[in-house]
Amino acid sequence: MKAVIFGITTLAAAAALGIYTWQTQSHAASLCGDTAVAGSAIGGPFELVSETGATVTDTDVITKPTLVYFGYTFCPDVCPLDSARNAQAAYLLEEQGIDLGTVFISVDPARDTVEVVRNFTDNFHEDMIGLTGSPAQVRAASQAYKTYYRVQEGDPEFYLVDHSTQTYLMFPETGFATFFRRDTTAEQVAEVTACFIDELS
Numbered sequence: 001m002k003a004v005i006f007g008i009t010t011l012a013a014a015a016a017l018g019i020y021t022w023q024t025q026s027h028a029a030s031l032c033g034d035t036a037v038a039g040s041a042i043g044g045p046f047e048l049v050s051e052t053g054a055t056v057t058d059t060d061v062i063t064k065p066t067l068v069y070f071g072y073t074f075c076p077d078v079c080p081l082d083s084a085r086n087a088q089a090a091y092l093l094e095e096q097g098i099d100l101g102t103v104f105i106s107v108d109p110a111r112d113t114v115e116v117v118r119n120f121t122d123n124f125h126e127d128m129i130g131l132t133g134s135p136a137q138v139r140a141a142s143q144a145y146k147t148y149y150r151v152q153e154g155d156p157e158f159y160l161v162d163h164s165t166q167t168y169l170m171f172p173e174t175g176f177a178t179f180f181r182r183d184t185t186a187e188q189v190a191e192v193t194a195c196f197i198d199e200l201s
Contacts, residue, residue, distance in 0.1 A: 066101035072108035
């Protein structure tokens, strides 16, 4: 198993906290702790560029239960930790015979080239799919998933990007199942994901 590092870090700019209202369904639609986002559905069609250089759509990359995360490779702490957590959840489920996909979508297409995204995702899981694209493609994907990102003003080369940090559990047939906050552990992600896989199988 590839070694990954875990920890808790403080997000300097609380990316998108308060931008979207998260709520738990009172009727407990799922035994797995179903959650929903107030307003409209999460997910939808997108077209991005894979770490292989190929143009892909959501149906090309979400072919099994998949964790989807929006971040950027120059992120100093949050994105590496979240990506490591997601990768570890996939490894934990692999030990149980469950195949979980992991996807990293860059919100910094100016710096995150195909090669940069590939090198980043390969650090966490050999099957993690890194996606980038044109600013318009990234914006469309972000809007489909109701995420937030904004480039901070300052150094044109070493700038930071404020962004939301939830991880989505998506299924190819049914779409959005739930989301995981930053303080959710890999073990919890694996447990809830396994529950949804069992429930929807």
